[in-house]
Amino acid sequence: MLTRKKAFVLLLLSTFAASQTAGSPGTAAYAASSGSTAATAASAVTEVSTLNGLSALKLGTSLQVKLSHVGIQSQTGGNILTYTLTYTNTAGSSVNLADYFSKIVTAGGSIIKGIPVSADSAVKKIPAKQSTSLTYYANIGTAASVKGLKINIYGWNFSAANYEQRIGTFTIPSNYSLSSLTGETRKVELGGITAGTKAESVQIYKYNGKVYAKVGLSLTNLGTKVLTDPGYTLYLKSSGGSVFTLTLDDSSSEFKLQPQEKKTLYYMTEIPSYMNLSKMTLQIAKLDEGLKLYLPVSSYALPAAVTADFTVAAGYTKKVSIDSNLVDLQLLKASVHADNGNGVWSYQLRVKNTGSTAVTLPAYELNVKSAEGYSFPVTATALSSLTLKPLEEKLIELSASVPLELAQNSLELRMIAPAASADKVTLPVAYFRIPYTPERQIHLASETSVTNTYGTFAVSLDSLLRLPWGSEDLVQAVLTIRNATSKSITLPALTGVLLADQKDLSSSSQTYTDNSSSVLAPGASTQITVQGHIPYTLDVRQIKLILQETKGTEVSQFLTLSTSDSTVKSVAPVAAGEAFKITATGKKATVKERSTLLYTGTGSNLVYSEVEMNSEEVRQADLARLYAQFRTADGQYFEATANQSELSTSPEGKTLVTFWAKVPATLDTAGLELYISQSIADGKLTAAGTAATGYVNTAALTLTPAEVTPLTNLASVPLFPYTLAVTSSTGELTKGASSIAVTFNYNLNQDTTYQTGAYQHKLILQVIDPYGQSHEKALTLGTDLTLGTNNSYSTTLTSALFKNLSSGTYALKFYDEFQGVRTELASQAYSLEVTAKATTSSPEGAAQ
Numbered sequence: 078m079l080t081r082k083k084a085f086v087l088l089l090l091s092t093f094a095a096s097q098t099a100g101s102p103g104t105a106a107y108a109a110s111s112g113s114t115a116a117t118a119a120s121a122v123t124e125v126s127t128l129n130g131l132s133a134l135k136l137g138t139s140l141q142v143k144l145s146h147v148g149i150q151s152q153t154g155g156n157i158l159t160y161t162l163t164y165t166n167t168a169g170s171s172v173n174l175a176d177y178f179s180k181i182v183t184a185g186g187s188i189i190k191g192i193p194v195s196a197d198s199a200v201k202k203i204p205a206k207q208s209t210s211l212t213y214y215a216n217i218g219t220a221a222s223v224k225g226l227k228i229n230i231y232g233w234n235f236s237a238a239n240y241e242q243r244i245g246t247f248t249i250p251s252n253y254s255l256s257s258l259t260g261e262t263r264k265v266e267l268g269g270i271t272a273g274t275k276a277e278s279v280q281i282y283k284y285n286g287k288v289y290a291k292v293g294l295s296l297t298n299l300g301t302k303v304l305t306d307p308g309y310t311l312y313l314k315s316s317g318g319s320v321f322t323l324t325l326d327d328s329s330s331e332f333k334l335q336p337q338e339k340k341t342l343y344y345m346t347e348i349p350s351y352m353n354l355s356k357m358t359l360q361i362a363k364l365d366e367g368l369k370l371y372l373p374v375s376s377y378a379l380p381a382a383v384t385a386d387f388t389v390a391a392g393y394t395k396k397v398s399i400d401s402n403l404v405d406l407q408l409l410k411a412s413v414h415a416d417n418g419n420g421v422w423s424y425q426l427r428v429k430n431t432g433s434t435a436v437t438l439p440a441y442e443l444n445v446k447s448a449e450g451y452s453f454p455v456t457a458t459a460l461s462s463l464t465l466k467p468l469e470e471k472l473i474e475l476s477a478s479v480p481l482e483l484a485q486n487s488l489e490l491r492m493i494a495p496a497a498s499a500d501k502v503t504l505p506v507a508y509f510r511i512p513y514t515p516e517r518q519i520h521l522a523s524e525t526s527v528t529n530t531y532g533t534f535a536v537s538l539d540s541l542l543r544l545p546w547g548s549e550d551l552v553q554a555v556l557t558i559r560n561a562t563s564k565s566i567t568l569p570a571l572t573g574v575l576l577a578d579q580k581d582l583s584s585s586s587q588t589y590t591d592n593s594s595s596v597l598a599p600g601a602s603t604q605i606t607v608q609g610h611i612p613y614t615l616d617v618r619q620i621k622l623i624l625q626e627t628k629g630t631e632v633s634q635f636l637t638l639s640t641s642d643s644t645v646k647s648v649a650p651v652a653a654g655e656a657f658k659i660t661a662t663g664k665k666a667t668v669k670e671r672s673t674l675l676y677t678g679t680g681s682n683l684v685y686s687e688v689e690m691n692s693e694e695v696r697q698a699d700l701a702r703l704y705a706q707f708r709t710a711d712g713q714y715f716e717a718t719a720n721q722s723e724l725s726t727s728p729e730g731k732t733l734v735t736f737w738a739k740v741p742a743t744l745d746t747a748g749l750e751l752y753i754s755q756s757i758a759d760g761k762l763t764a765a766g767t768a769a770t771g772y773v774n775t776a777a778l779t780l781t782p783a784e785v786t787p788l789t790n791l792a793s794v795p796l797f798p799y800t801l802a803v804t805s806s807t808g809e810l811t812k813g814a815s816s817i818a819v820t821f822n823y824n825l826n827q828d829t830t831y832q833t834g835a836y837q838h839k840l841i842l843q844v845i846d847p848y849g850q851s852h853e854k855a856l857t858l859g860t861d862l863t864l865g866t867n868n869s870y871s872t873t874l875t876s877a878l879f880k881n882l883s884s885g886t887y888a889l890k891f892y893d894e895f896q897g898v899r900t901e902l903a904s905q906a907y908s909l910e911v912t913a914k915a916t917t918s919s920p921e922g923a924a925q
Contacts, residue, residue: 124253124258125254126256126258128146128147128250128253130250131144133165134247136164136177136230136244139166139167139168140166140167140168141165142177142230143163144160145163146160146212147161147249147253148255148374148375149222150362150371150373151314151360152370155218155219156218156220157372157373158214158216158220158226159194160179161210161213162210162213163211164211166205168206169205169206172203174202177230177231179230182227182228182229183226184226189215189217191213191228193212194212194213194214195366195367197213212372214370223249223253224251224253226249228247229243229245230245230246231243256359256377256378257376258378259276259379260275261377262275262297263275264299265374265375266374267307267309268308270299271299271300272300273296273339274294274296276293276294276359276378276380277380278293280384280385281385282504283350288350289502290347290348290357290382291504292344292379293342294311294343294359294377295340295342296334296339296340296342297334298335306332307363310362310364310371311359311360312362313346314358315352316353316356316357320360321347323344323359325343325344325345326342326343326344326345326502341398354382356378358379359376360375360377361376362374387505387507388510389406389408389509389510391509395407395509397507399438402430402432403431404436405427405431406492408427408490408510409425410425411513412639418480418482420479420480421478422445422477424455424511425473425474426472426473426475428463428473429465429471430470431468434467435466438464439495440461440495441460441492441493441506442492442493442495443475443491443492444477444490445477446488447479447488448487448488454477455475456475457475460475472578488511488513489508489509489510492507492508518638519536519537519639519640521538524536524537526561527636532560534561534566535558536556537556537557538638538642539555539556539604540554540555541640541642541645542646545613545706545716549611549613550610550613552575552582552609552610552620553608553773554606554620554622555606556604556606557602557603558597560597560598560601563599566596568596568603569626571626572626573607573622573624574607574622575608575609575623577620580615587759588605588606588607588760589608590603590606591603591604591661617644619639620639620640621638621639622638622640624636647777648776648777650778651777651779653781654781656668656669657669657776659700660774661701661755664701664755665693666700666701668703669688673686673687673751673781675784676895676896676898677900678897679742681741682739682740682742683738683895683898684737684738687734688703688733691729691731691732692730692731694726696728697725697727697728698728699725699765700732701762702721703719703721703734703736704754707736707750707751708750708752709744709745710749716738717751719734719735720734720833720834722832724832726832732831733798735834736751751777753777754774754775755773757770758771787901787903788904790903794891796840796902797828798831799828800827800828801823801825801840803822803889804823805822806821806907807821807910809909809912810911812883815877815880816873816874816879817875818873819844819873819874821869822867822869824865825858825862826864827864837895838894839856839893840855840856840862841854841891842854843890843891844887844890845888845890846876846879846885846887847885848876850876852872855894883911885909885911886907887906887907888904888906888907889905889907891904
């Protein structure tokens, strides 16, 4: 069998050798790859990074082979060349590869036989109707280029010298690049998963007398499984042939990509300061455990290197990559005050995760560097191991102390990345230029002097409040500005801007003043409220207030003040039953509680307050529109819905304003307060029908909530401003009938002392028949029940059960229904009158 097989191979190889001599596809492929002198010159101009232009060689009638990849990995014991041959078997049975082998012919003429790598050494046959790629290696010594390199394909021929018959040759094109071209994406098998790879960047870092290169490699998982670190080794190779091992940077510590996910990973290495930075390449190699050799996987031409600049100008944002998330770092604020020979600095660092996954900040080392070369530590406990959710932003307070003998106006805040291990490189993240602008600090109830182009003023911070506004908070700063000169001063039209821990609230800031006059006589003052909206979760440590005048596009500052005093989250309450005053020009009034009721529901309760607003104006006036919130003793706020008349109020007239809110059934109403404010929009008190964007002048009324105790008679049923008195009631049933006629006589009076909004209560009549069945009807006051005395109302109850009644009682119950919650007001029982059914007499003269 062995003799017959050899004879067959000899015949086959002789046939193909003859056909190639005559111009077979193998010879054509070789000729095409070599080309004419003109083609070679053209190819030298444009490099290619694939071998797709090489034709396949036929090894038999059903087997062909194609060269698909060539790579070189520099090593101490000689450079390792690998090449991949893809065999395609079109026959219906497998083909034995033992009859074929390949040899490398270097540019210097050395001939080296290719040996399969460990992973492919066991492959002996190509299955029917399949293609199989096998990788071979050879030690090519000091050769570092494939230019002029050939790969010969052989078969056994026992009639030829050495029994070897060359079938064909693959000649590497002269313009072939081992590395992917700059900006090119290359598909690579990483741990059995196909990935799209691309060399993105090279940054050069110079720090502490050393030079480092940071290489960015983007990966796209093109497979269907999670791609994790395959354990390959990456190298940076200079144009002169020097090779440096790269290590994964801390910012890319997690090598894990979901299917179709794309990440950019960064690798670091130290390089000589004198190294030529042009035409560097990135190489990926994997260890063949069986051969104990590193084999090339892929190579990339790197883009031009860029020297990193760590300096961040004042107010600018530095973007850093942490676990493949971009994080914004910005030095927002810096202020300094002198203390015992030192400049005590306070900084505010804004940190925002702009990525799509949570990220934990490394333990950055922070210091302040002076122009004289001295470094001082920075206290930043809040920055240590800080975790940010996607799009979450934090403001971090930092502090440092720098001797005043050093220049305070040329300092840098330096942020250095930590080293994950002893062999990791530590590099700067940013050098923030620190702005030197001493800020004016002011404290509550203290006065400071401000001099500007308008004059000299005494300015005091009267209050600093933080109160709820829907799902946000309102920060209110109330200032008194006093004319401290001996001349009258006309104030410009001022607008205010609040900054909470340097978070600009200008988009929601508005400025309000009670005094409509802009002229301040000597010693006269005006009060200005500036407010803005902030997230209720934001922890604010410092408030900055700017008052400015805007003329066209020109903005000029009137004053700038900062305070680190804490915002107050409550208002001193007015005693129960007492009133507070509204002092706004043209809207003066006193406000006090009339009554507060607790409506008990099934899943929740309803708090309902009626508030009297008594005008103190001497003319008809549109009184202030009120905004209110119920505040519990433990600091919970429930925004109240207001019902207020839209009509003007006459001098000494009274307006009744009602407020209500649904609260949990378990809420403790002891110590309940009603925070009442005046609604504003665009810096003015709102008019009826205008939506409010804030409020001012908050006062706290101490409430006395009470539950309604149902009355046991209907002599006086309260439903303010109405009072219903049922004077009598009759219920009549004809024996054997199915209907009861119920009538009650009543008096209905209305208290017209107050001007009110739309009446929102419903009076529910419930008639309980002798069998305990309930019959309900909603009565509209003024329509179903008319105002006045000696009125009556009738209704009919119907039930088949009534046919059996001979006596019994019924009851009338009245309920106050408000916003779907009912409270029983009063009830009274009455006797049912049952009369016999009238008999029909016989006509006279009827037959007996």
